[in-house]
Amino acid sequence: DIVMTQSPDSLAVSLGERATINCKSSQSVLYNSNNENYLSWYQQKPGQPPRLLIYWASTRESGVPDRFSGSGSGTDFTLTISSLQAEDVAVYYCQQYYTIPLTFGQGTKVEIK
């Protein structure tokens, strides 16, 4: 199984400041035939299901604010919130869909400082 490891486990950021979450996979999730990274990012607020933010490592889902961006390739990925808003308080998960079983990172809790 591909192990997904996120860092940090939690972070507190001031409103308007940048938040950065890292995700590392135990093996590459880059599929050479189409040069796509099979990596997505989800946001989960309390009492709600996960919401897809980013897929193919850097493609923003429709309706997701452009302050959310994804980057990285191979085994190292980053989710950046460029200017943290109050409504961004949530747990964020990375997920690989390169192979079965799909696996998720342990989650990163983002709070307001």
Next chain:
Amino acid sequence: EVQLVESGGGLVQPGGSLRLSCAASGFTFSTYWMHWVRQVPGKGLVWVSRISTDGSSTSYADSVKGRFTISRDNAKNTLYLQMNSLRAEDTAIYYCAITTGSWGQGTLVTVSS
């Protein structure tokens, strides 16, 4: 608008069975691979099972293999998860989800005597 609505959760004794359903609307259900993912409240996300568009290909997490069966009825736009020989550790919120797409609100399964 894409909608996934799970049902069928509840309280069941260890060793018992439940059948979860996921009613899909707002998209062409028959053209999407579908998944079940579970989450113990307050904990992380764990992939359970996947099914191909026509139901001919299925995959399971090792923890549920031989006990759970995923299926779909494309005529009814509905995804199912038959859960047998339930254990206390199967207690979780069960979500149906589209690969890199929308998730339902989830249905809570509690296995307890």
